[in-house]
Amino acid sequence: MSLTASVWMLFFVGLWGRTKPLDNGLARTPTMGWLHWERFMCNTNCDADPDNCISERLYMMMADVMAAEGWREAGYQYVCIDDCWMSKSRDAGGRLQADPRRFPGGIKKLADYVHSKGLKLGIYADVGTSTCAGYPGSLAHYDTDAQTFAEWEVDLLKFDGCSMDTTLLEEGYVNMSKALNRTGRPILYSCEWPLYEWPSQKPNYNTIAETCNQWRNFADAYDSWSSVKSILDWTATHQDIIVPSAGPGGWNDPDMLVIGNFGLSRDQQESQMALWAIMAAPLLMSNDLRSICRHSKELLQNRHIIAISQDELGKQGYRTVDHFEVWERPLSQGWLAIAVLNALEIGGPRRFSLKAAPGWKTCTPLCNITQILPQYEEVGVQIGHQVSVNPSGTALLVIMPINDLLF
Ligand code: GLA
Numbered sequence: 001m002s003l004t005a006s007v008w009m010l011f012f013v014g015l016w017g018r019t020k021p022l023d024n025g026l027a028r029t030p031t032m033g034w035l036h037w038e039r040f041m042c043n044t045n046c047d048a049d050p051d052n053c054i055s056e057r058l059y060m061m062m063a064d065v066m067a068a069e070g071w072r073e074a075g076y077q078y079v080c081i082d083d084c085w086m087s088k089s090r091d092a093g094g095r096l097q098a099d100p101r102r103f104p105g106g107i108k109k110l111a112d113y114v115h116s117k118g119l120k121l122g123i124y125a126d127v128g129t130s131t132c133a134g135y136p137g138s139l140a141h142y143d144t145d146a147q148t149f150a151e152w153e154v155d156l157l158k159f160d161g162c163s164m165d166t167t168l169l170e171e172g173y174v175n176m177s178k179a180l181n182r183t184g185r186p187i188l189y190s191c192e193w194p195l196y197e198w199p200s201q202k203p204n205y206n207t208i209a210e211t212c213n214q215w216r217n218f219a220d221a222y223d224s225w226s227s228v229k230s231i232l233d234w235t236a237t238h239q240d241i242i243v244p245s246a247g248p249g250g251w252n253d254p255d256m257l258v259i260g261n262f263g264l265s266r267d268q269q270e271s272q273m274a275l276w277a278i279m280a281a282p283l284l285m286s287n288d289l290r291s292i293c294r295h296s297k298e299l300l301q302n303r304h305i306i307a308i309s310q311d312e313l314g315k316q317g318y319r320t321v322d323h324f325e326v327w328e329r330p331l332s333q334g335w336l337a338i339a340v341l342n343a344l345e346i347g348g349p350r351r352f353s354l355k356a357a358p359g360w361k362t363c364t365p366l367c368n369i370t371q372i373l374p375q376y377e378e379v380g381v382q383i384g385h386q387v388s389v390n391p392s393g394t395a396l397l398v399i400m401p402i403n404d405l406l407f
Contacts, residue, residue: 020210021249024181026188027213028248029310031156031282033078033122034062034071038221038256038286042084042133046102052288054084055102056110059121065289067117074301075310078156078188079114080122080284086135095148096125096136108152115153122156122188123149127172128164137163139172142179150183157187161196169193170207177211190253190282192216205245214253214282217242221255221286223263225345225392228272231255232341235279236319236327246280246316253282260287260296267393270373273299274339274396277309278317278329304372305396308337320358324350324389328359335400336362342389349388352395359399360384368400 036054046053051061063079066072085107091097098107107123114121125145126137138145138159149157159176161169173193180187191212194203198217208215218234221227231254235242242252257276259269276283285300292300299305308329317329317337325341336359340352354360354369369379371387373396379385381402387395 018209018244018247021247022177022189022210022213023249024186024189024213026186026249027251029312029314030251030280031078031188031190031214031284032075032306032309033080033120033156033282033284034066034076034289035078035080035082035122035158035256035284035286037082038223038258039261039288040286044084044099044102053102054081056098056105059110060113062289063114063117063119066119069289069297070301071289072118074303075306076283076285076300078120078122078284080124080156080158082124082158083131083133083160084135085124086131088135090136090141094141094144096138096141096145106152107154111153111155120155121153122158122190123152123154124158124160125149126160126162126164127169127176127193128162130163132160132162138176139164142172142176143182146176146179146183146187149180149187150185153185155187156190158190159192161192164196166197166200169197170204174207174211188213190214190216195219202241205242209245209250212250214251216253216255218254221258223258223261225264225268228258228264228268229343229392232275232319232325239318243316243318246314248312248314251280251282252316254279256284256286257300258286259300260285260289260292265392266295267374267390269296269299270396271341271392271394273302273305274373274394275327275341277305277396278327278337278339280309280311280314280316280329283309302372304370304376304398308372308396308398311337321356324352324356326352326357328357331398333400334362335398338397338399340387340389340395340397342391342393345391347391349390349393351386351388354385354387354397354399362401363399364401364403366402368402370398370400372396372398
C-alpha cells in the first residue's frame with residue numbers, strides 16, 4: 001500500500017472506531033514503569049554480583065529510587081520482574097515459586113513492599129512449557145498460576161511465548177486472559193503473542209486487542225541505535241495493520257526504552273523517547289535508575305513528552321513522510337504531535353520545514369507551535385516553522401490549529 005493510501009486508511013479506521021478492547025479497566029493510557037530484562041537480563045549470580053543479580057533486592061532498590069527521585073510522580077508506576085525469577089521446579093502443590101536464595105521473602109512480601117512505595121508490581125511467565133530462559137512454563141497451569149499471582153497481589157503479568165506450538169498460541173493467550181479475569185484481581189496483561197505468530201501467519205489484531213492490554217509485535221530491544229531503528233522501521237512498514245488496534249485498554253508494545261544505558265547517543269535517546277510517545281507505546285524503562293545520568297533522567301521525566309504519550313484520545317501515531325521520517329500522532333483538542341526524525345546517519349544537522357508535514361494542512365491558516373525537542377520553546381503562532389535535526393536525532397513538536405483567530 002502506498003504511504004498516502006495507508007494514511008487515509010488509518011484516518012477512516014479512526015472514524016469508524018476499533019473493535020472492543022479488553023475491558024479490565026487497566027491501561028487506559030500506555031503503561032509506564034520499569035522492566036529488568038534489557039539491562040539486567042538473566043544474571044542470577046548473586047554471590048559475584050549482589051547489586052545487579054535478579055533478586056528481591058534489585059526490585060526493592062528500584063522501587064526506592066522510583067519513589068524518591070520523581071519517577072513515580074512523572075507517571076512511572078510499575079516495577080516489573082522479567083524472566084529468571086523462578087525456582088527451576090514448581091512446589092509440591094504444583095505452584096510456581098520464586099528462587100528461595102534470591103527471593104527469601106517471596107513475591108507476596110515484595111509486592112507489599114512495592115505497594116508501600118505507591119507503586120505496582122509486574123511479574124513474568126510463559127504461555128508454553130518453559131520460559132525463554134528455561135524456567136517452568138505455564139502450559140496446563142493457567143488457572144493455578146493466575147490464582148497464585150492474584151494471591152501474591154501482583155498487578156501486571158508479562159506472558160512470553162517461548163516453547164509453544166504456534167498453532168496453540170491463540171488458545172493459550174486467550175485462556176490465560178480468562179484465568180486472570182476469573183481471579184477477580186485487575187492484572188494488566190502484557191502479551192507477546194503476535195511476535196511469535198508473525199513467522200507463521202498474520203496475527204488477528206481484533207482478537208489480540210480483546211485479550212491483552214498490550215502486545216509485542218517485533219524483536220527484543222537491544223542497547224543500540226540499529227535495534228531502535230529496526231523497531232521503528234518495522235512499525236512504520238506494518239502501521240496500516242497495527243495502528244488501528246491501539247487505543248485505551250490495549251497498545252502495541254515496541255519493547256523497552258533503553259535510554260540511560262550505553263548504546264544510544266544523546267540524539268538517539270531523544271529519538272527513542274519522542275517516537276515511543278508518538279507510537280502510544282508503553283514506556284517501560286530498562287536501565288539502572290540508581291546510577292542514571294542527569295540528561296537521561298530529565299529526558300525520561302520530560303513532562304511535555306509524557307503528556308503526548310499519555311494523551312487521553314489514545315490514538316497511536318504513524319509515519320507520514322519517509323525520506324526525512326515525519327511521524328504524526330493526533331492528540332485531544334484537535335492538536336497534533338509531530339516528530340521529525342533525521343534518519344540519515346551521515347553529515348550534520350538538516351533543516352526541515354514543518355509546512356512539508358502532512359499534518360500542517362490542519363493549520364488553517366495558522367498554528368500555535370510548541371517545540372519540545374531538541375529544546376523546549378514556545379514558538380507561538382506562526383505560518384510555518386523550520387527545525388534543525390541532527391543525524392539520528394528527532395525534533396518533537398505539538399501544533400495547535402488556530403481556526404477562528406481571524407474572525
Ligand atoms: C524473550 C522476550 C524478552 C524477554 C526474554 C526473557 O526474548 O521477548 O522480552 O522476556 O524472552 O527470557
